[in-house]
Amino acid sequence: MSDVKKSAAEKAAEIIQNYDGPPIRIMEVCGTHTHDIFRLGIRNLLPENIRLISGPGCPVCVTPVGYIDEAVWLALEKGCTLCTFGDLIKVPGTEMSLAGARARGAKVDMVYSPIDAVDYAEAHPGEQVVFLAVGFETTTPASCVAVRKAKEKGLSNFSLLTANKTMDNAYLALKGSADAFLYPGHVSILTGMGVYERLRDGHGMSGVVCGFTGPEILTALAVIIKGLQKGEPFCANAYPRVVTAEGSPEGRELIADTMEPVDTEWRGLGVIPQSGLKLRDEYAAFDARLKFGIPNMEGRANPACRCGEVLQGKIRPDQCPCFGKACVPEHPVGACMVSDEGACSAFYMYGGEQL
Amino acid sequence: MCVGLPAKVMDTHDGVAVINAGGAEREVSSEMIADLAPGDYVMVHAGMAIAKITGDDETQAEDIMDELEDLLS
């Protein structure tokens, strides 16, 4: 085969497979990366001295139990119609998941987009529609467009239960969890490269912005290996066909005009300052917490669940005592077993790290 | 955290783009990209076009592998 020209992906795979330096830990921050890395069998390609750690970039996984309790309360106590991404349906709350609430008569509708939830509210004026707004920089603009559209239309039966999060400060909470990071490709569409330059220059953190196809993940890993071999903190954009250096000023503006930063709790990571978003005062009428006076929900996670440590890369999913026993995708104990992107779910469904 | 759908823009009007992925069509918001036109390729997430796509992944991989040193300097 030596006369056949090797593809770039093959060259990248060789760099990965032939790596014989000191052990390195690479954290894929984004849950979609976790999922695609398993789907593409990339872990089976890695030599023993490269370890991939799944990070906290799955909005479902880092959403605290109390958020589900709030949603369940809105549905069962206030009779609200919940519109949600499919991902949240099975996440356990203190008492029950949304699927559990649905079985008790709650109206829970899956939508593809928050904007569809506004259309639903307009078509069903007799229902109070609450969209469960989770997600990072990638997903938040659509929720902002939704709430603006609802205001424009003068809808009084639409609101958001916000749990939107931003990554900038979360990266710092992950410092030390890995030697380098695969930065989330689609969050970077919004942020651009500036945040990664600051992490490099101010905090000595290294990483590469990565796309989601086989060739993209392989080349980004190859860039990380080369970068770590050089020994200096680095950041690079290995997804330039979609991510630009300046990011999306329009998207950032849309968010900044609609929402404002707040301190927020991340499951497993605790409260990270200014890493959450809530609606600005001019959209207060669309804030489900204010509109319905939701009582403070503490939210109790199952004490045996070690999702928090999994999310920080401190333990592998199969080192949690619940994994594969009490906690399986059909009956998840922790959120990491729920979402297809959750480290535990991916680990379970794809049968562990190595084939 | 963010499944993206690469799709082709078929039509745009009033902040809405009709996008096509393999023959499946849907309306999405185009409010984040000012100059979207039919024929553009975009990344779609949660019913919103969030970025233009300016090339394919294999060419991008070739460029990165060719410029590995420069990329890190």
Add this chain to the structure above:
Amino acid sequence: MNETITLAHGSGGRQTNELIASLFKKYFDNDLLTADDAAVLPRPEGRLSMSTDGFIVSPAEFPGGNIGKLSICGTVNDIACMGAKPLYLTCGFVIEEGFETARLERIVEAMAKTCKEVGVKIVAGDTKVAGKGQVDGVFITTTGIGVIPDDVNVGGACAKPGDCIIVSGDVGRHGCTILLERNEFKIKADVTSDCAPLSSAVDALMGVTHDLHVVRDATRGGVGTVLYEIADQAGVGIELNDKDIPVDETVQGVCDMLGLNPLYLACEGRLVIVAPSEYAEDLVKALRTSPYGEKAAVIGRVTESNPGKVVMKTSIGTKTILPLPGGELLPRIC
């Protein structure tokens, strides 16, 4: 005939007779279907295969078929998958009060047309009408009997390492069609259900060899679920080549939009065949010349390694486990 079905149509009286005469007898008429309490059938030669299935689908009519066609295909395919020639069917209807008679006629007509294509007779039936809201439109249950040739022994446990795995067409079309028809996600796409009777496809396979190890029709849960069932029943591993699995481009587009895997979407006219690999080429050729089989392909093989698991060879040459099927299919966005 009334424009809609009323409770009186299920009462056993005059209007029931009218419904039977104007619809069921009109379309299902054959020498074995009589007004007596039960059918009397000639003694068949050989072992019998028998199966029953209930059908509820919303919407009852969809591109490529309706619940009537589905109810015949479902039971015919189950019987055919045991290597049997389907002979007789019974059908039971539960109809919601107020159901449009013209719609019921389209459903019954589709049943008759599919029976004719397969060469199977409806020999007994039953009709009940339930009050408004007690059922969703119409539910149909069909039961069937077929005869198995003496030298045919198929079953999930018969898969052996080295066998080839064939699928008779592109996967996931029915599930995708129904998803689109419900329009919950506002996606427009031209997808037609694969709903089809597969007895002639099984005939075509039998024309190549009777030494087939497993023949299954992939329904709910899709081809992925069937493969896990076979791996489990036979205690073998299954290895698939991602690039060889036929998926319609538009079905893939819909799946990409919603984060679904076409291997887990329902089919209603697709066979999964496990057979000795020396027959692979001839079996695919035979399927491709049979109706509904033009996209038949070898998609993988049975292995001794990884028992109970389905392993996928990916587009970048690595191997990974096909995630286990499980629970409600939830579109994912993040």
